[in-house]
Amino acid sequence: MIDKLTYSERQSASFILVAVAVVGLLMAAFGNSNQLGVHGVIVMIFAAALLYPVLSAIYAPEPVEDREASYYDDPIKVGIVLAMAWAIFGMFMGVWVAAQLAWPNLAFDAAWSTFGRLRPTHTSGIIFGFGGNALIATSFHVVQRTSRARLAGQVSPWFVLFGYNLFCVLAVSGYFIGVTQSKEYAEAEWYADLWLVVVWVTYFILYLRTLARRKEPHIYVANWYFMAFILVVAMLHIVNNLAIPIAWSSAKSYTIWPGVQDAMVQWWYGHNAVAFFLTAGFLGMLYYYLPVRAQRPIFSYRLSILSFWGIVFFYMWAGSHHLHYTALPHWVQTLGMTFSVMLLVPSWASAGNALLTLNGAWDRVRSDATLRFMMAAAVFYGLSTFEGSFLAIRPVNALSHYTDWTVGHVHAGALGWVALITFGSIYTLVPTLWKRERMYSAALIEWHFWLAIAGTLIYIFAMWNSGIIQGLMWRTYTGENTLAYSFVDSLVAMYPYYIARAFGGLLFLIGAAIGCYNIWMTVKAVPSTVPATPDAPETAAAVPGE
Amino acid sequence: MEIDHNTLVAFSKSWGLFYLLGFFICVLIYAFWPSNRKRFDRAKKSILDQDDKPWK
Numbered sequence: 001m002i003d004k005l006t007y008s009e010r011q012s013a014s015f016i017l018v019a020v021a022v023v024g025l026l027m028a029a030f031g032n033s034n035q036l037g038v039h040g041v042i043v044m045i046f047a048a049a050l051l052y053p054v055l056s057a058i059y060a061p062e063p064v065e066d067r068e069a070s071y072y073d074d075p076i077k078v079g080i081v082l083a084m085a086w087a088i089f090g091m092f093m094g095v096w097v098a099a100q101l102a103w104p105n106l107a108f109d110a111a112w113s114t115f116g117r118l119r120p121t122h123t124s125g126i127i128f129g130f131g132g133n134a135l136i137a138t139s140f141h142v143v144q145r146t147s148r149a150r151l152a153g154q155v156s157p158w159f160v161l162f163g164y165n166l167f168c169v170l171a172v173s174g175y176f177i178g179v180t181q182s183k184e185y186a187e188a189e190w191y192a193d194l195w196l197v198v199v200w201v202t203y204f205i206l207y208l209r210t211l212a213r214r215k216e217p218h219i220y221v222a223n224w225y226f227m228a229f230i231l232v233v234a235m236l237h238i239v240n241n242l243a244i245p246i247a248w249s250s251a252k253s254y255t256i257w258p259g260v261q262d263a264m265v266q267w268w269y270g271h272n273a274v275a276f277f278l279t280a281g282f283l284g285m286l287y288y289y290l291p292v293r294a295q296r297p298i299f300s301y302r303l304s305i306l307s308f309w310g311i312v313f314f315y316m317w318a319g320s321h322h323l324h325y326t327a328l329p330h331w332v333q334t335l336g337m338t339f340s341v342m343l344l345v346p347s348w349a350s351a352g353n354a355l356l357t358l359n360g361a362w363d364r365v366r367s368d369a370t371l372r373f374m375m376a377a378a379v380f381y382g383l384s385t386f387e388g389s390f391l392a393i394r395p396v397n398a399l400s401h402y403t404d405w406t407v408g409h410v411h412a413g414a415l416g417w418v419a420l421i422t423f424g425s426i427y428t429l430v431p432t433l434w435k436r437e438r439m440y441s442a443a444l445i446e447w448h449f450w451l452a453i454a455g456t457l458i459y460i461f462a463m464w465n466s467g468i469i470q471g472l473m474w475r476t477y478t479g480e481n482t483l484a485y486s487f488v489d490s491l492v493a494m495y496p497y498y499i500a501r502a503f504g505g506l507l508f509l510i511g512a513a514i515g516c517y518n519i520w521m522t523v524k525a526v527p528s529t530v531p532a533t534p535d536a537p538e539t540a541a542a543v544p545g546e
Numbered sequence: 547m548e549i550d551h552n553t554l555v556a557f558s559k560s561w562g563l564f565y566l567l568g569f570f571i572c573v574l575i576y577a578f579w580p581s582n583r584k585r586f587d588r589a590k591k592s593i594l595d596q597d598d599k600p601w602k
Contacts, residue, residue, distance in 0.1 A: 070599060146593055148601040215601035218589040288593065297590040302577045305586075309573040313566045331559065432598070 001074045002057040004067070009154045010058045014051060016159060020166075021047035027191065035179050035251040036191070039170055046166050067154075071144045073433055075157040079137025080426055080433070082165060084516050086129025087419075091509040093122040098502035102495060112176045120175045120187045126414065127185060127277065129168045134422045135281040136161055136203070139226040141429060142288045143207060146223060147214030156206045163199035167192055179251050183266050185273050186240050190253040193241040200237065204230045221304045225284035228312055232276040240269035260327045267322040275315035278413065282421050283311075283350055286381075289425040290354055290374045294364060299356035303349050310346025314339050321392035324401065333394065340392030344385060351382035369445040373424030376453060380416025384409060399471040404494070408463025415456040415508055423448065423515060430519050435530045440521035444514050451511030458504030466497035 002010060024047060027040030097118045100106045107113050144151060151157050171188035174180070180187040188196075207230055211219060243253040257265045291298050298304055320328060320336030355378055358365055365375050387409050391400050400406060427445055431438055439445060473493065476484040547553075576582065 068600065144600070145598075150600050216592065218585055218592075220589055220593055291590070291593060295594060297594060301586040301590040305577045306573065309570060313570055317566075331555075335563075 001078075002054055003060055004063050004074060005154055006062050007058070010054055013054050013155050013158065014058065016155070017047045017051040017054065021051070030249040031251070032249065034249070035174065035177050036249060038177060039174065039179075039191070039251065042169065042173055043166065046169065050162060068150055070150065072140075072151040072154070072157060075151075075161050076137045076140050076429075077433055079133050079140065079161055080430065080519070082161070083130055083133035083137060083422070083426070084512070084519060086125055086133055086168070087512050088509070088516060090122055090125030090130050091505065091512055093118055093125055095502060095505045095509055097122055098498065098505050102498035102502055111178070117175050117178065120180065121172045123185060124168065124171050124175070124187065127273075128171065129165075131278060131282075131418055131422070132164060132168070133161075134426070135226075135229065135277075135285075136164060138285050138289075138425055138429065139207065139230075139281070141433070142220075142222050142226065142284060143210050146216065146220035146288065147211055148216045149210060149213045151206065152209035152213055153206050156202055160199055160203045160206060163195070163202070167196045167199060170195070174251070181241075181243065181253060181255065183240065183255070183269075185270055186237070186266070189251050190241070190243050190245050191251070193237065193243075197234070197238060200230070200234045204234060220288070221298075221301065221308060222284040222288040224308050225280045225287065228308070229276050229281035229284065232272060232280070232312075236269045236272050236276070240265055260323075263323055263326065264320065264328060264332070268316075268319040271319035271322060272315060274413070275311065275318070278418050279315075280311065282418055283308075285421055285425045286350070286354055286374065286378065289421075289428045290357060290371075290378075293368075293371050293374065293424070293428045294358055294361050296357055296361055299353050299359070303353050307346040307349035307353065310349065311343070314343045314346060318343060318392065321397065324394050324397045337392050337394055341389050344389045347385035347389075348382055351378050351385070354378035354381075369442065369449045370424055370427040370439075373420050373427065373445075373449055373452075376449075377417050377421035377424060380412060380420065380456070384412040384417055387412060399475070400467060403467040403470040403474075404463045404497070405467025405471065408460045408467055411463065412456070412460045415452070415459060419508070419512075420452060420456075423452070423512075426515075426519070430522055431526070434523050435528050436522050436526040437529055438522075438526060440518050440526050444518045448511040448514045448518070451507045451514070455504045455506070455508030455511065458507065459501055462497040462500035462504060466494050466501075469493055 005013065021044050024040045024043030027043060028037050029040070031037030031040050096106065097115055100115050100118070107115065111117070140151060140157060167188070170192040174188060174192070179189050181189055186193075207227060211223065211227075242256045244256060245251075245253040255262055287298060287304060317339035318336050320332045321340045322336075324333050324337070326333075355375070358371070358375055361371075365371050390396055391406070391409060427439055430436070470490050470493070473485040473490040474483075474487075478484045
């Protein structure tokens with residue numbers, strides 16, 4: 001990897017890493033023995049772990065080939081490995097917290113392992129660790145292939161990838177030691193947030209510069225989705241995380257948004273994180289890897305443009321449906337509800353476009369589990385966006401809000417849509433990226449597929465049952481106009497569903513572990529499509545005898 | 547004219563909603579403009595070409 005960089009690029013990489021380590025040292029010094037100090041040490045270890053391989057190869061021979069004649073695939077490979085590693089971590093934490101709800105003793109009476117601290121390690125591990133790394137890796141792949149141009153940088157792709165993972169490590173490690181700014185999906189504190197801004201702006205500039213040097217005149221629609229993902233996430237992240245630390249030496253900060261405005265900004269962020277992190281970027285994957293795998297062009301390119309702008313215009317307004325029946329002005333709630341219902345149009349346009357692309361190739365869907373992953377993802381995308389529009393309607397929300405129905409809905413999207421489209425894309429990508437003939441085992445992909453489907457279905461059916469029972473129990477009145485059930489009564493009723501949910505999640509985790517093994521064996525054991533070239537220079541024989 | 551909370555609310559409730567729909571009509575025109583058809587058709591087929599090298 002480092003042998004593909006020139007001497008001056010290795011120098012810049014070292015310089016950046018030393019600068020990061022110095023920042024870590026300052027954090028450790030100022031933070032002393034509090035949480036900021038702990039994170040300073042983690043930053044230093046992270047920088048040193050990357051500095052070691054760079055420095056040990058700094059005088060290695062420089063690359064001789066014309067790098068512009070090939071795509072830059074090394075960061076994509078590392079990104080996929082990191083995404084799968086985060087998947088295992090995040091899903092394991094998910095199974096653990098799910099099991100804690102059924103068996104509270106699994107918190108083992110320690111502070112770091114309470115539900116409140118472990119739950120964000122699951123959500124951040126999956127959304128940012130697994131999803132984010134998969135998005136960075138696939139966006140680097142798609143932008144190069146559709147632009148017919150190499151990435152516009154040698155060091156910056158690495159900066160984006162590792163810088164982003166440093167953010168994820170700071171976020172997740174912080175939750176264990178009690179760092180949080182108490183905003184859902186934005187729990188990381190101010191210093192990690194500032195770092196993510198630097199990384200994310202670099203990502204956006206790299207993406208734009210790569211597009212600017214494209215040889216293909218038309219910008220393929222998948223790039224629009226990836227660009228919306230990068231740009232809007234930057235915007236959301238900055239506005240929602242505007243906060244003032246209580247001291248430069250403290251990990252704690254307070255948001256600048258007061259009261260109900262804080263709630264509105266948070267859910268404007270939160271729902272658009274669903275829209276632009278968990279939807280737009282993954283639609284970018286769908287619009288590239290599904291046609292490529294099926295070897296059929298997308299059913300309607302026009303429809304893909306319409307659904308893109310539909311999603312961009314409509315989603316922005318939907319966040320207030322998280323705040324029905326609160327202090328938020330009624331008309332703002334109604335606005336959010338209306339746009340959420342309208343969103344069904346562009347969402348189903350994308351889901352329908354994907355399924356109609358496969359129309360006429362159903363035999364391939366039957367025989368190829370990778371393509372089936374993407375087909376199932378499109379189906380779950382259609383189902384969960386329908387459910388989302390429905391749940392956003394105020395009277396429906398009166399029943400569903402604060403119940404497990406919401407949790408089930410999120411997982412129909414996260415397991416059924418986000419994870420399935422990612423696995424389908426990764427199984428398409430891995431053999432081409434490592435120049436292998438095929439994946440190691442088609443049977444293992446089948447196993448992964450059916451475990452993932454079974455896990456998702458068990459999960460969402462358990463949560464539908466549990467959520468609706470909960471919602472009904474909380475609103476049942478007796479003849480004397482008092483509540484018929486206490487909260488604990490509803491908790492007892494949840495018990496079997498919580499066990500089922502943990503089991504569904506466990507199946508999904510096992511599937512992901514099988515996927516990791518399959519990817520590992522593909523890289524290790526499947527014959528290469530490129531004939532091996534001899535390592536010695538061919539001119540060696542010309543200088544015989546000394 | 548003083549710009550207070552009520553002014554902003556009135557603006558958001560009226561124009562804030564309709565400029566987005568205006569944008570959307572522009573997109574509709576772009577997507578269905580007849581001379582764009584050829585470009586879109588080429589774009590959706592071009593990603594299926596399997597040459598794994600940047601163009602010169």
